[in-house]
Amino acid sequence: MAEPEPERPTGRTRARRTDIGNLGNLYDALQPTTDTRAKAITNSLGDSFVLVPAGAFRMGAPDEEAGRRSNESPVHEVSITKQFYLAVNLVSQRSYLAVFGKNPAKFNDANGGGSDHPVEMVSHDDAVAYCRLLSARPEEKAAGRTYRLPTEAEWEYACRAGSVSPFSFGATFTSAQGTFDARFPYGGTAPAAAAEGTTPVGKFPANTFALCDMHGNVWEWCADWYDERYYVSATLRDPTGPATGTMRVLRGGSWRNQGDRCRAAYRNALAPYQKDSATGFRMVLEVGEGK
Numbered sequence: 001m002a003e004p005e006p007e008r009p010t011g012r013t014r015a016r017r018t019d020i021g022n023l024g025n026l027y028d029a030l031q032p033t034t035d036t037r038a039k040a041i042t043n044s045l046g047d048s049f050v051l052v053p054a055g056a057f058r059m060g061a062p063d064e065e066a067g068r069r070s071n072e073s074p075v076h077e078v079s080i081t082k083q084f085y086l087a088v089n090l091v092s093q094r095s096y097l098a099v100f101g102k103n104p105a106k107f108n109d110a111n112g113g114g115s116d117h118p119v120e121m122v123s124h125d126d127a128v129a130y131c132r133l134l135s136a137r138p139e140e141k142a143a144g145r146t147y148r149l150p151t152e153a154e155w156e157y158a159c160r161a162g163s164v165s166p167f168s169f170g171a172t173f174t175s176a177q178g179t180f181d182a183r184f185p186y187g188g189t190a191p192a193a194a195a196e197g198t199t200p201v202g203k204f205p206a207n208t209f210a211l212c213d214m215h216g217n218v219w220e221w222c223a224d225w226y227d228e229r230y231y232v233s234a235t236l237r238d239p240t241g242p243a244t245g246t247m248r249v250l251r252g253g254s255w256r257n258q259g260d261r262c263r264a265a266y267r268n269a270l271a272p273y274q275k276d277s278a279t280g281f282r283m284v285l286e287v288g289e290g291k
Contacts, residue, residue: 040210041085041285044139045095049085049285050210056080057157058164060231060265065166067186067260071228071267079237080157085285086150089201089212090118090220091130099133106277107197116200118218118280124149124248124272127221127281134283144288149223149281152249152267153239159252159264161209166263168207168214173259178204178216186259195255197277214252215262218280222249226269247271254278 041049060075061068094115097103104121107113122130131147134140140147150158161168169177172187179199182192195216202212224241226249241249247269253262256278260266270279 037083037287041145041287043134043143043145043285044137045098045134047092047095048088049283050088052080052084052086052154052158052209054080054083055157055162057160057162059153059156059234061166061263065263065265067166067263068265069267071231072265074231076231076234076236078153078157078234078239080154081238084150084154085287086154086158086209086211087282087285088206088210090218090280090282091127092201093117093119095119096122096130099130099137104275112197114200117198118201118213120198120218120277120280121275122221122280123275124221124270126275130281131283146286146288147283148286149221150284151238151240152222152224152251154284155220155222155251156264158209158211159207159214161207161211163208163264166265168264169205173215173262176204178213178253178262179255180216180253180262181256181258184258184260186263198255215264216253216257217255218252218278219250219254219268220252221279221281222251224249226267250279 037051039051056077056079058075059078061072062075092115093103093105093108096119103119105113105117105119106121107117109115127149131149135146159168165171166186167173172189174185174189175182175192179195181194183194185191198217204212206212207214225245226247227242227245230242250268250270253266
């Protein structure tokens with residue numbers, strides 16, 4: 001799906017850190033009574049995953065949020081009923097090479113990037129294949145670990161990390177907070193130079209769930225099929241998206257997008273076979289019982 005023409009932010013949105021209020025009771029009710037799982041796991045490639053707690057959040061953007069598009073509404077309360085491990089970082093070129101034996105990224109060592117930059121030029125099909133191949137590695141099988149892409153709801157929940165503002169860290173987005181076209185920052189801050197490509201994963205501060213690069217750097221493939229009007233009738237408990245479609249969801253914005261495209265609520269999509277230098281992915285890790 002081609003992105004719409006860039007829209008400059010039209011105003012300032014007040015930052016609101018989460019006081020979950022009525023969501024708090026639901027959040028507490030969703031927590032397991034006994035949790036023996038590690039809070040972080042490092043896999044055989046050296047990639048880290050953190051345990052994202054179960055909880056509830058308001059998915060989408062309110063009418064007053066600058067840059068809001070119609071596919072981000074209505075705002076609806078979603079519950080994520082199970083904890084899940086999510087990768088701290090985007091899949092790097094180093095990890096992709098270790099699994100696939102090749103590095104498709106444009107921004108490689110010879111082109112201003114490197115092995116610690118996110119892999120890009122990967123389709124949704126490539127990302128799913130990577131998860132499958134990584135899951136099949138002997139070390140991962142022995143540990144009972146399998147990998148998949150996050151659902152769109154899991155992604156936004158993890159990105160927000162308890163916040164209700166346009167970004168996990170508030171109502172502004174600058175070049176000190178992520179990699180994007182900073183000629184068009186968000187929230188009335190001063191412009192800066194446009195990014196010329198990706199930056200190393202984990203370069204910027206993590207959100208309160210310890211996740212990096214949830215805003216900018218590269219778009220992130222999600223598992224869901226895309227539907228412009230899905231929020232009108234979406235399931236409110238662990239939604240997994242429409243049953244069918246022609247495009248897959250992308251989230252998070254990228255190095256070549258202006259600030260409003262990097263908001264937590266912004267929804268984008270491409271056909272599963274499409275790939276470009278602004279699109280990558282991160283994974284959910286699932287651990288088998290007794291591991």
